[in-house]
Structure formats: C-alpha cells, structure tokens
Amino acid sequence: MRKVKVRLRPMVSKINMPTVIKTAVLPGDSMESLFIATQVGEIFYIRDGAIRTFLDIRPRIIKLGASSGGYDERGLLGLAFHPRFYQNGLFYLHFSVAGTQGPGALSGSFESFKPDPCDPKTLHLKWVNRETQYDHIDTVEEWILQSNGQLQKRRTLLNVRRPFLNHNGVNSLNFSPETGNLVLTTGDGGSGYDPFHLSQNDMEIAGKIMEIDVGKNPFTNAPPVVTRFDELPAPVQETLTVMAKGVRNIPGIAYQRFYHQYIKHVGIVGQDLVESIFSFLHYKPIPVTQLVQASLLNAELDQEGFINFGWRGWEGAFPTPMMKSCSANPALDEKIIAYYDEAVKTSVRRLLPVTSYFHKDPRPDKFGGTALTGVQPYMGNEIPDLTGSLVFTDLARNEGSRPPARGVLAYTRVQPDCKLNDFHVIETDYDFGTSSAYYVSLGTNLDQTKLYLGVYGSTKVTDVNQGTVFEIVS
Template sequence: MKKITLCLMSMIYALSFSQDVQLELFADGFSDPLCIRNAGDDRLFIVEQDGAIKILNSDGTTNSTPFLDIDSRVSSGGERGLLSLAFHPNYATNGFFYLNYTNNSGDTVISRFTRSTANTADSTSELILMTISQPFSNHNGGDLHFGPTDGYLYISTGDGGAGGDPGNRSQNLMDFLGKMLRIDVDNTANGNNYAIPADNPFVSNPNALDEIWAYGLRNPWRFSFDSDTNEMWIGDVGQNTTEEINRVPVTPAGYNFGWRCYEGSNTFNTSGCPSAGTLTFPVVEYPIPPCFCNVAGGQVYRGSTYSDIFGVYIFATTGNGEIGTVDSSNNLVNQGNFNNGVWVAFGEDINKEMYIADITGSIHRVQGSVLSVTEFDEQKASITPNPASDNLNINTSNNNTINSISIIDLKGSTLLSEQNILVSDKNIDVSFLSKGIYLVKIEISNNTTTVKKLVIN
C-alpha cells in the first residue's frame, strides 16, 4: 500500500511530547466520502455525499453492492448531501441505524433505517424522526453520534448560513439551528418518533426547545466522544478569523459556545449577548488567514497499536491538507501538510484504530510512530531461530501456555494472528514474510505480554 510520510511545517504551536502522525492509504475509489463508521464488527461503512453507503472490508476491498443507496432523496453538492451515519448501540439485535441528510427541498432530515441482510439495508424502511428547515444551502452541521454512556442520539446543526448568522439563530433557543440536539430514539412522545431525555437542560422551559443540549455553534461539521473520559470534542468552523475546537464533559449540559457573540475567543457581535462569564470558550483555536481552511473535527485515538498518539485528539483542516493534534493538556501541534489531501472526516474500527477520509475518494489509516508494548520481559518466551526464513518456534518458560501470537510489521500492520493456542510450544510458518524486521507479540496465560524482534532472512 502507498504510504504518505509526515512533512512537518515550520510553524508548531506547542509541543509537550513527541507525537508523530502518519497516514497509510487503505482504500480508494469512493465518490466524495464524508463519514466513516463501524457497526461493531471488522467492517467499515463509508458514507458518500450523493446518498450511498459502501461497505469497506478489513482487507481493503469494497463490496460491489452498496449497503444503502438513497440518492433520489438526497440533495447533494457543496455542504449538502448524505452527511452522517450512526448505528444504534443495539444494532446487532435491532438492525437500526440513523442518517443525517439534506432532502430535495434543501432541509435537514434525521431518519432511521433498518438492516435487511448483513450487507444490505432496506431502503423502504425509513422512519423520519426530524425535519429541520434550512434557510440557506450552507452551514448544515451534519454529524450524528450516540452518547457512550447515556445511549441518546446527539445531532449537530449549523447556524443556517448566509454569513454572520444575521438572524442570531445560534443564540435563539426557539430555533434548532446552531445547536447540539439530544433525543431518545428508543421511545416516543408528544406525537414525535422520539422522546426527550428527562435531563435535557431546557425541558419544561417555555422559551426553549426541549431537544437542545447545547447552543451557540456556527457550523459544527464534525464532533466526537472520547468514551474513556466521557467528553465531547467539537470542531466548529469559523467566520472570518478563527477556527475553534471545543472540549466539554457530557455532564452537565446547557453549554453556550458563544457564536455569534464571539468567534473563538474574539468578539464578533455582542449585541444582545449574555455575559462572557456564562459562555464556554474553545480549548484550542487557530487563525484562518492566510488560508481559508475549515476545521474538520476529529477524535481521540484510543487504539492499542501506537503509544505516542494514545489519548491525543487528531483533527484536520480542509483546504490545505494539514492535520493537527491536541494533547490532554490542550497543547496544539500542527503536524503539517499530508499530500494536499482534502480531509473531511475521521472514524475508527472495532479496535479503535483510526481512519481519515479524503473527499477526493480515498480512506487512509492514521498511524503513530511508536508501537505499543504492554510488557517486555526476555525471560517469558523465546523465539528460535532468529534470524528465521521458513519456520519459527515459540516456547514459554515455566510451562506457561500461549494465548495468542501476532506478527506485526514496523508500520503497525498485523500480518499474522493466531488466537486460543493454549500450548507452551508452538511452531509457525513464516515463509510468507519478506526479508526485514518484524515484531512478534506473544500473550501468555499469566496475563503478561512479550514482544520480540524477529529478523527474516
């Protein structure tokens, strides 16, 4: 596979530790991919802007038949289209998944569909939950995620467009636009195909919509949850000067992120605005000029392959191919331009390994530079011969049994994986490996892991 190597630019905002991001091409041939999701197995689901969802398999192949195709219902182009996908937490049982798309009238639709087979969905099963009027074609927001602890569906909406939010829709609590909404899709109430979570912040407030979880957003194109910390990260696109990233705990709710009163931490239009002390300002912001490069919010890496980027938030900027990182102390690092890619969305697989979509048609795997090692102990296992060419023997000390064996290349790709071995002496055929250096990861029954360097002649 083609590899894109890291090219660091001279401008580095802050650096608290070494964290090198690299990209590896995983698959291409997609039409305007905008969203990457997994459904609890080893497949990835790629959402295309014109209304199709494709299944990308773990070997990098794509199914010839789309999982779903609703292009006749979708108005696509610019900031419109099939924008996001979220699988129900119990998808394996109920087959429900949810879409955010722009209909042929230009309005936002949030709807539920149902799986028909393992690899296809029923296009006639649509149940519309919400239709949100859009006054203009831009600033639709467009993301969907289920909360990792509460199981509610979160929906990001933009301010409706037209520049500057002239109607101040983001601050208007009687308007769905410029908000983060939260609904209960497992129940119905008040004639809707959903219910309102009892702890939504404006429940029973006659001057606010019950669905609102947070407000004061301009165009939250992509947001994500870090399930390890129960925090939400939001990339909010700026107006003239500033792109921003917000990071907040899921509890409490009712945040006001400040638009249109403030753009980032800069005053924009404070007429009729609340006190700045009541607002939630971004944890990271960066200037738009000289490049008009919108933030594409990413997610926190929680995979097990790379230790240097574990717990690091990774995001992108469209328009200049750049990728950035934010560490746990909110230090921002510009990782540089990656092959001038038009990066629009991040996603993760079942193992929490991260991927990024280039709207020109490709999906790349996000990598760090330091492979994770749970524990290293020379005495727990031995591998012979080393160097090897055809066969490898793995033997443990003290008659401990081997649970699993993996062989990993220096890019972090797993080339061999054997599970439930349950013997203390194991021979493995390694004749398929090319000459070079590899890592052998051995998980042993006494709850330890040994990693050995293997040389193939």
C-alpha cells in the same frame, strides 16, 4: 509537545466526497466493518479488504451543486448505528431531501450577507415567510437492516427547514455512550455571521446540539416540517433534549472515556479568524418541553451549567470580528467587532475553547487554516505519541501558497479540567503528487484505537470520484 509523523495507508479510492467514516459490527458478524458515507448518498462498507455497497439513497438526496458552481454543503450528512445495531439492525440517517429546493431566505448568493456595524438593520434581520423563503429541508430517519438482509426505512424523526445551503453540519449523527441517545448536531443555518441570530435563540433548531431519545415512539410517522422547537407536536418535543447552543458549523461530537465519565469534544468552524475545539465533562441539558414552556410563559430559564459556545457574539475565544481590507496596505487590514452587544451579553455564559488555530498564523511550527473538518480522540497504542490525544483535521492550509491544496492533521492534549492547551501539526509521508488533497473528514473505530482520514481532490461535490479514505498508521 512532541513532533509526530504518521503514514497514510490508502484503503479505498475513487469514491465521492466522504462525509462520515466509522465502524460497526453487522448483525451475525464477529468483526467490525468500516462504513463510509458519501455526500451524494452512497454508504459503503469495507470487510476483509473488499468494498461493498450497504445502501444507496442518491435518488432521495437534493440535487447538489447546481446553483452554487459545484460547491455544496448539503447531502448525506449523518450516519449513526444504534448501540445495539448488532442485535436490532437499527441505524440513522441525516440528509437533505430531494425535491425540496427553495429560493433561499435572502436574495443573492448564500455567502452574500455581511453585517455592517454602521447599519443597525443588518444586525437584527428576521427570517420571515419561512414556509416559502428557505433553501431546503433536512430530515433525520430511522432505518433497519432486517434479518432477511433487506434495508427499510422505519420512521422519520425530524424534518427541518433550512434557510441557506451551507452550515448544515457534517458527521452530524452520533450516539452518546452516557445516555444511549442519538445526538444530532446542527449548524446555524448558513450564509455568514448567522444573519437571523438563530444559534442563540432557544426556540430555533439551528445552531444546537440535541439528543433524541429513539427509545420513545411519539407515534408521529410524518412529523411536520419545522424550523423551531415550539412548532413540533408535544409527543415529538418529549423525545428531544438540548445539550448546547451557540454553534456556527460543526463536524459532529466525539466522546472520550475518562475513568467512569466521558469528555465531550466539539469542533466549531470559524468565520474569518479562528477555528476552535471545545471540550467539556459536565453539562446540564434542557428538555425541549421546558424550553417551550418557558417561551410560552415568557419566563427566564435557569441555564447554569448549560453549554453555550458563544456564537454569533464570539468566534471561539474572540469577540466576532469583521475584516475590512486596506487596499493601500493589506498589512494594516482593519478588524471591527461586529456584534459588540452580543459579545458582552454572552461573555460570562459561554464555554472557552481548549485549543484554537488561526486562518493566518506567523509562527513557524503552526499553520494557517481554512475550516475544521473533524475531531476525534485517539486511544490506541500503535502511534504511542498520540495516545490519549485529540486529533483534528483542517480542510487546507491557508498560507498563500500555490496549488495544489493540502489539508492538515494536528493534535492537542486535553486534560480532565478542559483548560486551554496548545496544538501541534502531525507530519504525514504521503505523496499526493500534483493533485489537490483536501482533508474533508476524520473517523475512528468503536474503541477509538484507529483513525481514518477522508481526502478529496476538489471542494466541489460535482467533481465526482476524487475521494480516498486512508487509515492513519505509525
């Protein structure tokens, strides 16, 4: 693979944490505008070099960072424009709702849970008292840009109760060019190691990729707050199809056209060991009505062709390990397989990643990563060495180096057979000086010929106005 070097061209700076970067053509316009959603609830668009406010829902967003020292994974997480947005003005939001703060599903901090292979109780925890023991509520809403220029909420599609503040996904709403449906990606609910084993449970909304048929109207303007598919009213169930399960945390889904089909790309954020990117051409989705029916009858559904990323038994291509530090000699840190039985159970049912990168990597041309924050195909010609590649971002190099932090751009090639492939770091020329530069999001335009990078000067959402959005250019 070739060494690639790119330039970062600043487009807008001093904004809040950018969670979604994508383009759309406004009704009555003739060119794409670049839209940027921020974690705190603002949506801006850039047109002719000027930045304007499209929508501000900050009053609707839960108070961020108050209970976690400024760090938070809630907020405005998803923004998607209907494929006919230019004609119908419809767009969709996924965010954490103001006033829904709960005590959390476990006592202690959201990161406190770690399984103990010597204590079976820790391997089989149950999420009980869900109506009172939860962290917050996420919602998915449909909005419309009316012909008079006014923005209005039309309806709520889902209300989902979440156990912890983390692993809610980001860039979590995208439309499928294959089915025309809205695709929602959800993380496993948070803490660490998926304590309640939600991602493999077919009834749990957490840890899934699902399609919502927004063309169907279930005539339920205020769906109930739920955590499971079988708690939804039947008309809402009929709008939902599950594409995949076994998700830990996820920065969205991306579609890459290959002749008359689309390769689907999904990045899964790792636990302690590895970050992984999965790609697939064919899949067999399962309607939620079938999942619920099978659960009621206690029947086994045929899941041949259904996508399973393997979490929590597998972290990428590896059985989920736990690291135990050897204080006398850190080089001899111990690795234990935490969920051995689950790794065996899902070993042949899971999809293998097309590429992985590690939190520690001694190879000279690689890097130690922290967290995968974006995956996008590049189909443009301006950066010829990247044409047809899959580009991805990591939050920050994890190499024991001193601050300031630096994010990483990298790329891999994906073949139609979606077999394992290597990756290479993309060099950048931008000088961030003494400021930290966490790579928090990656976006593209409608035909995937441009790439946009969201950078933030802190990992804390309470450190405001430290964001810059760059275009990645030759």
